[in-house]
Amino acid sequence: MLTGKQKRFLRSKAHHLNPIFQVGKGGVNENMVTQIADALEARELLKVSVLQNCEEDKESVAAQLVKGTGGELVQIIGNTIVLYKESAENKQIQLP
Numbered sequence: 001m002l003t004g005k006q007k008r009f010l011r012s013k014a015h016h017l018n019p020i021f022q023v024g025k026g027g028v029n030e031n032m033v034t035q036i037a038d039a040l041e042a043r044e045l046l047k048v049s050v051l052q053n054c055e056e057d058k059e060s061v062a063a064q065l066v067k068g069t070g071g072e073l074v075q076i077i078g079n080t081i082v083l084y085k086e087s088a089e090n091k092q093i094q095l096p
Contacts, residue, residue, distance in 0.1 A: 001072070002072050007075070010074045011075050013093065014074065014082045017047050021046070021049070022050075023048060023054050023061050024054055027056050027061070033068035033069060037069040040071050040087075041088070041089065044085060044086065044093050046083055047081065048081045052079075061081065062076055065081065065083060069085060072085065
């Protein structure tokens with residue numbers, strides 16, 4: 001579980017990132033969760049964009065992604081979800 005200070009630090013790091021995944025009409029599926037988990041292992045911090053035509057609300061999409069990837073939800077801002085998961089192989093971000 002992330003503390004408030006750690007979330008604030010991660011939000012500042014994520015500010016300059018562009019979303020690399022989009023959740024659309026099909027919603028969240030197993031293939032997408034697998035790809036996001038792999039990307040989290042490589043990058044540790046990433047953004048996921050929830051498109052307008054997505055049938056699920058952004059909170060449920062975020063909950064499914066967190067459950068499926070084992071990551072932490074940093075922030076939901078607008079239609080963008082910020083996820084963090086500490087990498088086992090190549091750790092880049094040092095949390096305060």
